[in-house]
Amino acid sequence: MAVIESSQDIVQSQSPWREAARAFRQSWAGMLGIFILILVILFTFVGPFFYPVDPFEIIWAPLTPPGATERAPLGTDYLGRDILAGLIHGGPATLYVGLVAGIITITIGILVGAFAGFYRGMVDEFLMRITEFFQVLPALLFAMVLVTLFTPTIYVVSLAIGIVSWPTTARLTRAEFLRIRNLEYVNAARSIGAKNRRIIWRVILPNALAPLIVAATLTVGIAILFEAGLSFLGLGDPNMFSWGLMIGAGREYILDGWWVVTLPGFMIFLTVLGFSLVGDGLNDAFNPKLRER
Amino acid sequence: MTMTLMVARRLLHAFLLILAVLVLNFLLIHIAPGDPADVIAGEMGGATEEMLADIRKTYGLDKPVYVQLGVYLTRALQGDLGQSFFYNAPVLDLVAGRAGPTILLVATALLFAIFVGTMLGVLASHKPKGIVSGLVTVVSVIGYSAPIFWTGMMLVILFAWVYPIFPIANMYDITRGGGFFDRVVDILYHLVLPALTLGIVYLAQYARLTRASMLEILGSDYIRTARAKGVAEVKVYGHHALRNAILPVVTIAGLQFGSIISGAVLVETVFSWPGLGTLAFESILARDYPTILGILFFSSLLVIAANLITDLVYRLVDPRIRTGG
Numbered sequence: 001m002a003v004i005e006s007s008q009d010i011v012q013s014q015s016p017w018r019e020a021a022r023a024f025r026q027s028w029a030g031m032l033g034i035f036i037l038i039l040v041i042l043f044t045f046v047g048p049f050f051y052p053v054d055p056f057e058i059i060w061a062p063l064t065p066p067g068a069t070e071r072a073p074l075g076t077d078y079l080g081r082d083i084l085a086g087l088i089h090g091g092p093a094t095l096y097v098g099l100v101a102g103i104i105t106i107t108i109g110i111l112v113g114a115f116a117g118f119y120r121g122m123v124d125e126f127l128m129r130i131t132e133f134f135q136v137l138p139a140l141l142f143a144m145v146l147v148t149l150f151t152p153t154i155y156v157v158s159l160a161i162g163i164v165s166w167p168t169t170a171r172l173t174r175a176e177f178l179r180i181r182n183l184e185y186v187n188a189a190r191s192i193g194a195k196n197r198r199i200i201w202r203v204i205l206p207n208a209l210a211p212l213i214v215a216a217t218l219t220v221g222i223a224i225l226f227e228a229g230l231s232f233l234g235l236g237d238p239n240m241f242s243w244g245l246m247i248g249a250g251r252e253y254i255l256d257g258w259w260v261v262t263l264p265g266f267m268i269f270l271t272v273l274g275f276s277l278v279g280d281g282l283n284d285a286f287n288p289k290l291r292e293r
Numbered sequence: 294m295t296m297t298l299m300v301a302r303r304l305l306h307a308f309l310l311i312l313a314v315l316v317l318n319f320l321l322i323h324i325a326p327g328d329p330a331d332v333i334a335g336e337m338g339g340a341t342e343e344m345l346a347d348i349r350k351t352y353g354l355d356k357p358v359y360v361q362l363g364v365y366l367t368r369a370l371q372g373d374l375g376q377s378f379f380y381n382a383p384v385l386d387l388v389a390g391r392a393g394p395t396i397l398l399v400a401t402a403l404l405f406a407i408f409v410g411t412m413l414g415v416l417a418s419h420k421p422k423g424i425v426s427g428l429v430t431v432v433s434v435i436g437y438s439a440p441i442f443w444t445g446m447m448l449v450i451l452f453a454w455v456y457p458i459f460p461i462a463n464m465y466d467i468t469r470g471g472g473f474f475d476r477v478v479d480i481l482y483h484l485v486l487p488a489l490t491l492g493i494v495y496l497a498q499y500a501r502l503t504r505a506s507m508l509e510i511l512g513s514d515y516i517r518t519a520r521a522k523g524v525a526e527v528k529v530y531g532h533h534a535l536r537n538a539i540l541p542v543v544t545i546a547g548l549q550f551g552s553i554i555s556g557a558v559l560v561e562t563v564f565s566w567p568g569l570g571t572l573a574f575e576s577i578l579a580r581d582y583p584t585i586l587g588i589l590f591f592s593s594l595l596v597i598a599a600n601l602i603t604d605l606v607y608r609l610v611d612p613r614i615r616t617g618g
Contacts, residue, residue: 132310135548135551136310136596136597137314137317137593138558138589138593138596139551139555140558141554141573145321145586145589148580149332149582225438228440229440229559232440232562233558233559233574233577234577235577247440247443251446254450255449258454262446262447265439265446269435269440272438272439276434276437277434
């Protein structure tokens with residue numbers, strides 16, 4: 001039988017967050033994801049200090065391949081603008097849309113899922129019908145319609161992405177709430193007279209957080225892919241320099257110069273890969289059953 | 294519950310969803326900034342006064358909103374989705390003309406993904422730490438993270454320069470003659486790259502899913518029993534385990550149908566495939582709202598139909614639902 005030296009040991013080994021953090025550090029996927037994300041963030045936020053070239057400025061002959069001139073190490077686009085400068089300056093806008101759209105998605109999803117799962121009955125029926133309806137609409141087409149009907153600013157684009165992608169989060173939140181709502185500690189909270197609002201946000205939600213954090217990480221990645229898709233179709237914010245904008249503008253020149261589209265696409269791929277790997281790592285970390293595999 | 298009653302309920306449900314999509318379309322026309330008549334005309338500010346007056350009259354835009362909704366729904370349910378002024382054709386004709394290629398593309402990609410994905414998943418589950426397993430994991434993470442149009446463009450570059458074997462644009466070669474059979478072969482030949490691009494993302498996901506559920510099922514008691522009574526290993530995998538392992542794949546494939554259509558929009562644009570996606574792209578450039586809304590409506594119909602089919606397929610694969618109701 002193990003001898004417990006002090007109460008400190010018990011407290012430490014029981015903290016689920018600490019345990020999850022340790023498991024996360026052991027997951028190669030999660031660590032690789034963090035590494036990729038740090039690289040991307042450094043590249044796009046610190047990059048401008050080392051490479052102060054305006055991405056809108058025409059600096060060389062159009063469609064110069066990478067390595068042909070020192071002025072543009074990664075070549076130029078169809079107007080003769082520096083691709084490397086574009087990659088550096090296009091990052092913040094893409095990440096920003098991804099984050100804002102991700103937050104909108106998660107917020108709507110949690111609100112709908114929490115109320116449906118907590119109140120059940122008619123509320124659940126009604127909210128789930130709406131969720132189902134939104135799942136029937138092909139998300140990209142719906143977002144295309146929204147962005148076309150209104151002006152494609154960065155906020156309209158984020159909002160459109162949020163409006164079309166919340167159902168998955170809502171279903172996940174609902175399932176978690178249904179699972180937790182009848183557990184003993186929730187009954188305990190109810191028996192000491194806690195109000196519904198308190199039970200939903202302070203008792204159930206914190207315990208449903210683990211899968212929602214994983215979902216949130218993946219959602220940001222998906223939102224970035226979505227923004228890229230809209231920009232590729234020419235529906236991004238034309239005033240914000242983003243990787244998606246570079247792809248949309250360079251699309252027609254793909255057979256004249258592979259680098260015009262390949263490179264910004266690769267940046268998007270790397271960023272989303274970072275988020276999915278972190279999501280995978282978090283999933284392993286929060287899920288002790290999967291850890292053994 | 295009897296089968297007929299169940300089917301009737303599902304059909305009613307589908308019909309209500311269709312109505313809801315139409316109501317959404319109606320709302321979108323009215324929420325959009327500007328005069329609804331302008332939106333319906335599809336040319337912001339470009340339509341003549343005469344044309345606008347005509348639209349106001351047909352859609353009853355001078356009447357209360359609920360009357361307008363009634364007019365809109367009645368017209369839509371009779372198959373009148375409006376008139377595209379850009380293409381100068383009824384929206385229904387436009388959409389119907391482009392639906393075939395999209396359905397062909399999506400169905401091919403989906404069947405390819407389900408079939409090959411399940412096979413790979415079974416192979417991977419045979420050796421959970423083997424090469425196939427690792428490959429499935431890596432490809433699914435990459436496929437999940439790469440923008441689908443980017444994957445398509447990489448294939449375009451690969452097959453336009455490095456190995457020019459497959460055509461990279463359009464659905465068939467207009468210059469090529471020949472009979473019906475030649476045309477079919479030509480279309481299939483053009484279908485390879487778009488279907489591959491669209492299918493590969495889902496293929497990897499289904500493989501991963503099959504692998505996970507196979508691993509879980511292979512550890513269960515009835516599999517041990519089957520092995521103990523000397524059933525051949527191939528039969529244990531193919532007959533006993535796979536039948537249960539395929540259930541989550543069917544569910545997910547049905548749920549993902551909407552996102553596959555979204556993917557198809559991008560893939561069609563990359564490969565100039567003459568389907569609903571390219572039509573959507575063209576009509577958005579032209580601000581042709583009736584056509585865009587018509588496409589949104591029609592593609593939602595496809596999703597609703599796909600969900601119905603999934604339901605029925607699920608009943609076929611899973612006898613528990615068939616008898617239990």
